[in-house]
Amino acid sequence: MKSDDTQALPQTESGYAIEVQDLSKRFGALKAVDGLSFDVKRGEVFGILGPNGSGKTTTIRMLCGILQPSSGYGRALGFDVLREGEKIKEHIGYMSQQFTLYDDLTVIENLRFYAGVQAVPRAIRKERVARMLQLAGLENRREQMTAHLSGGWKQRLALSCALVHEPEMIFLDEPTAGVDPVSRRKFWDMIYQISDTGATFLVTTHYMDEAEQFHRLLFMSRGKQIAEGTPEYIKHECFHHNLWQVECNKLAQAAHILQDIDGVLDISLPGNVLHVTTNTSVRAEQLIENALQAAGITVRSIVRTQPSLEDVFVSLTSDDMENSREESDSD
Amino acid sequence: MINWTRLWAVVSKEFIHIRRDRLTLAIILGIPMIQLTLFGYAVNTNVDHIPTVVCDLSNSREARLFVEHMVSTSYFDLVGYAGSFEEARDAIDKERAKVAVLFKSDYSRNVKRGASEVGVVVDASDPLLASSALSASAQVGLDMNIEVVGEQIAAAGGVAAPYDVRVRALYNPNLRSANYIVPGLIGVILTMTMVLVTAVAIVRERETGALEALITTPVSKTELMVGKIIPYIAVGYIQMILVLVIAWRVFAIPLHGSFVEMFAIGFVFIVASLGVGMVISTIAKTQIQAMQMSFFFFLPNILLSGFMFPVSAMPWIIQKLSHILPLTYFLVILRGILLKGTSLIDLLEFVWPLVLFAPVIVTIGILRFSKKLS
Numbered sequence: 001m002k003s004d005d006t007q008a009l010p011q012t013e014s015g016y017a018i019e020v021q022d023l024s025k026r027f028g029a030l031k032a033v034d035g036l037s038f039d040v041k042r043g044e045v046f047g048i049l050g051p052n053g054s055g056k057t058t059t060i061r062m063l064c065g066i067l068q069p070s071s072g073y074g075r076a077l078g079f080d081v082l083r084e085g086e087k088i089k090e091h092i093g094y095m096s097q098q099f100t101l102y103d104d105l106t107v108i109e110n111l112r113f114y115a116g117v118q119a120v121p122r123a124i125r126k127e128r129v130a131r132m133l134q135l136a137g138l139e140n141r142r143e144q145m146t147a148h149l150s151g152g153w154k155q156r157l158a159l160s161c162a163l164v165h166e167p168e169m170i171f172l173d174e175p176t177a178g179v180d181p182v183s184r185r186k187f188w189d190m191i192y193q194i195s196d197t198g199a200t201f202l203v204t205t206h207y208m209d210e211a212e213q214f215h216r217l218l219f220m221s222r223g224k225q226i227a228e229g230t231p232e233y234i235k236h237e238c239f240h241h242n243l244w245q246v247e248c249n250k251l252a253q254a255a256h257i258l259q260d261i262d263g264v265l266d267i268s269l270p271g272n273v274l275h276v277t278t279n280t281s282v283r284a285e286q287l288i289e290n291a292l293q294a295a296g297i298t299v300r301s302i303v304r305t306q307p308s309l310e311d312v313f314v315s316l317t318s319d320d321m322e323n324s325r326e327e328s329d330s331d
Numbered sequence: 332m333i334n335w336t337r338l339w340a341v342v343s344k345e346f347i348h349i350r351r352d353r354l355t356l357a358i359i360l361g362i363p364m365i366q367l368t369l370f371g372y373a374v375n376t377n378v379d380h381i382p383t384v385v386c387d388l389s390n391s392r393e394a395r396l397f398v399e400h401m402v403s404t405s406y407f408d409l410v411g412y413a414g415s416f417e418e419a420r421d422a423i424d425k426e427r428a429k430v431a432v433l434f435k436s437d438y439s440r441n442v443k444r445g446a447s448e449v450g451v452v453v454d455a456s457d458p459l460l461a462s463s464a465l466s467a468s469a470q471v472g473l474d475m476n477i478e479v480v481g482e483q484i485a486a487a488g489g490v491a492a493p494y495d496v497r498v499r500a501l502y503n504p505n506l507r508s509a510n511y512i513v514p515g516l517i518g519v520i521l522t523m524t525m526v527l528v529t530a531v532a533i534v535r536e537r538e539t540g541a542l543e544a545l546i547t548t549p550v551s552k553t554e555l556m557v558g559k560i561i562p563y564i565a566v567g568y569i570q571m572i573l574v575l576v577i578a579w580r581v582f583a584i585p586l587h588g589s590f591v592e593m594f595a596i597g598f599v600f601i602v603a604s605l606g607v608g609m610v611i612s613t614i615a616k617t618q619i620q621a622m623q624m625s626f627f628f629f630l631p632n633i634l635l636s637g638f639m640f641p642v643s644a645m646p647w648i649i650q651k652l653s654h655i656l657p658l659t660y661f662l663v664i665l666r667g668i669l670l671k672g673t674s675l676i677d678l679l680e681f682v683w684p685l686v687l688f689a690p691v692i693v694t695i696g697i698l699r700f701s702k703k704l705s
Contacts, residue, residue, distance in 0.1 A: 064547045067704050083704070090549045100544035104351045105344065116340020117550045159546075173545075 152183025341558025529608030609696025
């Protein structure tokens with residue numbers, strides 16, 4: 001999306017929209033973000049995943065130029081995040097967690113306001129606002145008061161407001177939190193439509209099922225990055241355990257029994273099977289079968305299976321938690 | 332370096348907020364109405380119609396003449412008679428009367444001898460009322476003396492009144508409090524609403540998170556702050572006009588002076604008040620805090636600015652304090668223009684501090700505002 005109303009960007013040889021090296025932010029004694037290093041290529045839809053409080057929002061705020069990093073180096077669209085925050089702001093769109101719309105303004109008034117604040121030239125403003133309404137599917141609700149919109153509509157309106165000046169880079173902070181699945185699907189459709197025009201997206205989420213939507217992603221836990229790469233790469237290279245799919249009866253009871261076995265790290269119930277994550281050091285297949293049969297549970301099959309991103313994430317965060325416990329023990 | 336498109340976007344959005352927010356509208360229109368009613372009618376510094384009891388043990392024509400004279404001044408309202416001095420004192424203790432007039436049984440005889448004593452007992456727990464009662468009753472005694480003595484001297488062929496003091500009360504000949512208070516209310520109302528409304532409007536935007544989205548846009552601090560206060564300048568003018576119309580129609584206050592000058596200095600004062608609101612918004616974290624700080628600012632303004640009590644009667648240190656407040660200057664100018672028809676040029680020593688204060692406080696507000704989160 002080449003913008004016609006913002007000034008030219010400095011040419012970055014790297015072709016990266018975001019370059020981050022050892023970026024950190026402290027709030028007093030708390031390290032909210034701890035030594036982050038990653039790049040986002042131009043045109044990518046890049047995701048940051050992590051549980052609440054893992055430092056995703058702090059990272060986005062630093063990259064937008066509204067929060068001063070404590071240390072490290074970062075560039076957004078070639079501008080230094082420490083010193084050139086105001087320049088970054090000329091080229092980005094930002095949508096924060098609380099869909100920052102004005103409830104007492106109508107849909108079209110919100111769009112007009114952001115178009116005005118972003119100084120979209122008067123000559124093209126009307127057409128631009130109309131296009132945004134169309135993109136969000138809000139044409140028939142243009143005169144509706146924003147307060148009366150449902151979550152999904154608000155979210156799409158907030159995205160339209162962030163896009164109204166056709167920015168090169170769009171930051172979305174947990175845009176899909178608290179929105180129904182159909183609306184989430186429509187929202188992602190919007191993102192990909194804009195992404196096709198060349199804009200770069202950096203999106204945070206704690207929904208694992210959204211992780212597959214990203215070109216590349218970064219896992220965060222307690223302010224640190226714990227994995228980075230394409231979804232495929234992370235699934236294959238970042239999973240340091242074994243995942244077993246167990247078919248049996250009495251699933252709940254089976255899960256309960258397996259919890260207590262040494263080497264079992266995590267159990268989940270995706271549908272009518274059990275997913276059991278184990279250490280690679282144990283002969284898990286045998287252990288699981290013996291334990292379940294001893295309890296009178298009929299085991300139909302035990303097979304090793306490919307982890308989903310969620311499985312990888314859970315195992316990585318539990319590793320990270322373990323490390324932190326050891327750290328504090330050794331203190 | 333102001334981008335007009337951006338500025339206009341902020342201004343028009345703010346106008347929509349004001350139009351649609353009932354609470355803001357209530358503050359803007361309700362506060363002037365309430366203040367006008369409170370101060371225009373209730374606050375009266377010249378106390379009259381003081382409830383008075385009479386205890387006349389002489390039961391004489393002379394005593395009745397004295398009481399009649401007192402009532403005719405309209406300072407005293409006769410509310411009853413007491414049979415004894417104790418009963419009269421009791422009436423004051425029980426709040427039935429504020430003044431008791433006492434005549435001894437030999438009053439009538441003493442008048443003829445030239446040694447009559449009239450006792451006037453005043454409840455001085457309210458000094459304002461007491462001083463009014465004291466001077467009015469003393470005046471009655473003096474008038475009656477002059478009348479009697481004058482007759483005697485005239486009969487003897489002498490000059491009854493060699494000194495003739497003629498007092499002329501300028502600008503407010505009837506000494507009506509409303510004439511003094513109501514024009515001052517323009518300043519008080521503007522101080523109260525302008526500070527409160529801007530402070531709350533900016534903090535509200537921060538509380539709802541809308542400001543976080545705004546500070547990621549290229550809109551500058553100046554565009555944002557100036558854009559937010561422009562609509563309230565219009566609001567301030569509406570309030571000024573409202574109070575002026577009511578002062579003229581309801582309180583029948585004679586308005587002199589130039590309205591152009593009045594609205595010109597009004598602009599400066601409105602901007603100064605909005606600036607104070609901006610500064611408060613950069614300190615307060617929540618809307619409640621913003622309100623508390625606004626009232627904290629408002630209180631010294633109403634007490635120390637000369638709105639109710641003359642600044643010249645205050646101790647030196649308080650006078651210095653009152654000269655920090657923009658309202659102190661604005662009140663002098665307001666009353667000068669409206670009551671006396673004085674022009675701004677003649678009020679220059681009060682005009683320049685305001686003209687200096689307004690841009691300084693707005694600049695402080697803009698500088699303190701940060702496009703970063705902390």
